[in-house]
Amino acid sequence: MPKVISKQQITPVTRKYVIAAPLIAHSAKPGQFVIVRVREGGERIPLTIADYDAKAGTVTIVVQEVGATTHMLSQIEEGGEILDMLGPLGEPAHIPAGGHTVGVGGGYGAAALTCIMREATARGDKTTLIMGARTKDLLILEDELRRACTNVEVCTDDGSKGFKGFVTERLGQLIEGQGPGRPDRVVAIGPMGMMQAVAEVTRPFDIPTFVSMDPVMVDGTGMCGGCRITVGGEQRFACVDGPMFDGHQVDFAEAVRRRKMYVKEEKLAVTCQRAHEGGE
Amino acid sequence: MPVKRIDKTAMPERNAKQRARDFSEVNEGYRYEHALFEAERCLRCQDPVCVEGCPVRVPIDKFIHRVAARDLAGAAQILRDANPLSSICGRVCPQEMQCEKNCHMGARYRPVAIGHLERFVSDWAQGQPLTTNGQAKKPWRAEKVAIVGSGPSGLVCAGELARLGHPVTVFEALHAPGGVLRYGIPEFRLPNRILDAELDGLRRLGVEFVNNVIIGKTLTLDQLFDEMGYSAVFIGTGAGLPKFMNIPGEGLNGVYSANEFLTRINLMQASSFPHVDTPVEVGKRVAVIGSGNTAMDCVRSSLRMGAEEAMVVYRRSEKEMSARVEEYHHAIEEGVKFLWLNNPVEVMGDDKGWVTGLKCMKMELGAPDDSGRARPVPIKGSEFVIPVDTVVLAIGTTPNPLLTRANKDIRTTKWGGLMVDEGTGETSRRRVYAGGDAVTGAATVILAAGAGKRAATAIHEDLVKEAQPV
Numbered sequence: 001m002p003k004v005i006s007k008q009q010i011t012p013v014t015r016k017y018v019i020a021a022p023l024i025a026h027s028a029k030p031g032q033f034v035i036v037r038v039r040e041g042g043e044r045i046p047l048t049i050a051d052y053d054a055k056a057g058t059v060t061i062v063v064q065e066v067g068a069t070t071h072m073l074s075q076i077e078e079g080g081e082i083l084d085m086l087g088p089l090g091e092p093a094h095i096p097a098g099g100h101t102v103g104v105g106g107g108y109g110a111a112a113l114t115c116i117m118r119e120a121t122a123r124g125d126k127t128t129l130i131m132g133a134r135t136k137d138l139l140i141l142e143d144e145l146r147r148a149c150t151n152v153e154v155c156t157d158d159g160s161k162g163f164k165g166f167v168t169e170r171l172g173q174l175i176e177g178q179g180p181g182r183p184d185r186v187v188a189i190g191p192m193g194m195m196q197a198v199a200e201v202t203r204p205f206d207i208p209t210f211v212s213m214d215p216v217m218v219d220g221t222g223m224c225g226g227c228r229i230t231v232g233g234e235q236r237f238a239c240v241d242g243p244m245f246d247g248h249q250v251d252f253a254e255a256v257r258r259r260k261m262y263v264k265e266e267k268l269a270v271t272c273q274r275a276h277e278g279g280e
Numbered sequence: 281m282p283v284k285r286i287d288k289t290a291m292p293e294r295n296a297k298q299r300a301r302d303f304s305e306v307n308e309g310y311r312y313e314h315a316l317f318e319a320e321r322c323l324r325c326q327d328p329v330c331v332e333g334c335p336v337r338v339p340i341d342k343f344i345h346r347v348a349a350r351d352l353a354g355a356a357q358i359l360r361d362a363n364p365l366s367s368i369c370g371r372v373c374p375q376e377m378q379c380e381k382n383c384h385m386g387a388r389y390r391p392v393a394i395g396h397l398e399r400f401v402s403d404w405a406q407g408q409p410l411t412t413n414g415q416a417k418k419p420w421r422a423e424k425v426a427i428v429g430s431g432p433s434g435l436v437c438a439g440e441l442a443r444l445g446h447p448v449t450v451f452e453a454l455h456a457p458g459g460v461l462r463y464g465i466p467e468f469r470l471p472n473r474i475l476d477a478e479l480d481g482l483r484r485l486g487v488e489f490v491n492n493v494i495i496g497k498t499l500t501l502d503q504l505f506d507e508m509g510y511s512a513v514f515i516g517t518g519a520g521l522p523k524f525m526n527i528p529g530e531g532l533n534g535v536y537s538a539n540e541f542l543t544r545i546n547l548m549q550a551s552s553f554p555h556v557d558t559p560v561e562v563g564k565r566v567a568v569i570g571s572g573n574t575a576m577d578c579v580r581s582s583l584r585m586g587a588e589e590a591m592v593v594y595r596r597s598e599k600e601m602s603a604r605v606e607e608y609h610h611a612i613e614e615g616v617k618f619l620w621l622n623n624p625v626e627v628m629g630d631d632k633g634w635v636t637g638l639k640c641m642k643m644e645l646g647a648p649d650d651s652g653r654a655r656p657v658p659i660k661g662s663e664f665v666i667p668v669d670t671v672v673l674a675i676g677t678t679p680n681p682l683l684t685r686a687n688k689d690i691r692t693t694k695w696g697g698l699m700v701d702e703g704t705g706e707t708s709r710r711r712v713y714a715g716g717d718a719v720t721g722a723a724t725v726i727l728a729a730g731a732g733k734r735a736a737t738a739i740h741e742d743l744v745k746e747a748q749p750v
Contacts, residue, residue, distance in 0.1 A: 041556035224540035265559035
């Protein structure tokens with residue numbers, strides 16, 4: 001079973017795990033994900049590979065505690081094991097090279113940009129990462145991300161650090177030529193609403209925009225079709241055709257709605273979990 | 281007990297009302313006296329045509345004679361040698377289209393219940409104490425073989441190669457082995473304990489199972505050959521990609537592919553939610569589109585998940601239905617409704633995006649189409665809406681393209697099936713073999729088992745020929 005080599009709390013609800021998974025680390029490419037299950041009877045959930053090190057045989061994932069499974073994951077300490085981990089899944093990100101590549105990371109989504117941005121920088125792109133959070137304590141992995149990019153633009157809603165405002169506002173300024181300048185392409189990873197907003201900002205300027213979709217999945221191998229999303233009017237499976245898609249073509253309204261299909265059950269699972277933990 | 285030899289010995293079944301609310305097995309299995317009586321019904325034909333009806337040519341006459349002679353161990357041995365998955369095939373084979381269709385008893389009376397007898401003997405054998413100490417056998421040959429996928433074809437191929445002395449590793453993408461036997465066929469038709477017993481048997485033969493590895497992603501075929509030292513690979517990746525109808529409303533909440541619906545219930549055990557973490561949304565009224573065994577599994581599972589009304593919607597008529605007769609009868613007994621000659625044209629939803637109904641068009645049967653079945657023709661202006669909360673599409677699957685996308689040297693047909701040599705199962709890439717649904721498209725367990733067995737023989741001959749040059 002994959003072993004947790006290191007675990008680091010990076011915000012009150014977000015943790016970074018470095019996990020020994022040599023086969024996955026050896027095959028992983030930027031933009032791919034893993035499916036994880038943490039207990040017998042547990043759910044299979046997709047988690048983006050934030051980073052990987054083929055030599056060390058490790059993959060890095062950043063997890064925000066949102067439901068029953070991510071809560072159980074948060075209980076696994078260094079030296080502990082993850083019951084099941086399958087990957088790398090999905091198509092690697094195919095980001096055209098050259099010019100100015102701008103990443104936009106919202107919340108823990110910024111972590112998923114680590115290896116994508118590093119690869120873009122390494123091949124000679126000018127790279128800028130716009131990372132945002134509500135307040136400065138919720139910004140994640142800033143040092144790692146600075147090492148991976150030419151520029152980092154920090155945004156906070158409350159102005160506690162960097163630009164005061166949303167990542168989309170700063171992105172708009174870049175498009176107007178401010179700061180590191182107009183992007184030739186944008187890669188956005190974060191909450192569905194943020195990715196949609198980014199796609200709307202870039203659409204009038206025809207700036208190619210890639211978004212990483214994370215719908216509900218079961219197997220992650222193309223078998224269940226639960227992760228289907230509509231892209232340019234066509235049905236695609238996020239697990240095998242994605243997770244990266246053209247942000248201007250994605251039907252976000254449908255994707256957001258499908259993401260909420262099990263909200264009721266997710267709440268029930270968390271309630272049961274709390275009751276169970278309280279009883280111990 | 282039947283009183284006359286002309287009657288087929290009925291399979292003891294659980295009461296329909298009761299069983300339709302839980303996942304325990306419907307068929308209770310023959311008792312010893314049932315089996316003896318049924319075996320006595322066999323006419324002992326000089327030319328056992330039943331065997332010709334079996335895709336893997338199980339010596340049906342011989343095993344039934346052993347049962348009649350009260351030699352269950354002998355019968356079990358015959359079955360085990362001929363079909364390593366007999367406890368499963370005895371439950372899920374469409375016998376009425378195969379062995380039992382040919383039975384001479386069927387000409388005037390009901391055919392001998394070959395499937396029920398196969399199940400009885402295999403279950404008896406599973407219940408016997410082990411003759412070995414339970415330790416896995418050690419392979420004695422050097423040439424290692426990798427099996428990709430742990431469904432029926434892969435399991436049989438693995439078992440046969442292990443018997444021939446090869447070290448065998450089965451790679452499974454999911455967290456538990458069995459493929460469609462695990463995620464697809466529900467407990468009430470094929471209990472997990474039966475599958476687990478078959479898997480344990482394979483482990484004792486020396487077969488090694490590795491879960492959570494997807495060939496083409498985690499490892500490549502090249503890595504299997506070059507870095508891990510495998511001499512041959514068998515691909516049994518099945519037909520796991522669900523088809524959708526591409527009608528409006530398929531993206532609504534409450535629409536499932538049969539694969540997702542069954543995987544949530546079977547592999548992820550959603551019937552135990554919230555004790556397990558994976559839910560499934562089953563509304564009060566459920567419509568399942570399609571008419572195969574998978575459609576029957578979905579519609580009967582939805583009753584067991586608490587649906588008040590569950591129905592099958594099919595664009596053709598009862599005559600064209602492709603499910604096993606037994607599943608169809610069981611579904612009727614359990615209260616499933618059948619809406620024949622209705623073609624779904626749209627899934628209707630509310631403003632929150634949840635399913636509220638299925639819009640269908642009435643159909644009538646026209647001239648035969650390419651498949652030889654009467655072509656359903658829409659009746660103009662006949663649209664109507666069936667109010668439902670959940671829609672499950674059980675209209676078929678195609679081979680999963682993950683592995684062939686990563687290996688362009690393995691040639692596929694237009695519809696994505698792997699192209700293989702008919703005799704050996706070898707693909708366009710040397711030493712890479714394939715069989716089962718990945719080659720044929722969605723078919724039966726027994727056909728996949730047969731393909732796995734043939735490929736195992738070919739792989740063994742191929743590898744041995746090289747090991748001992750003439």
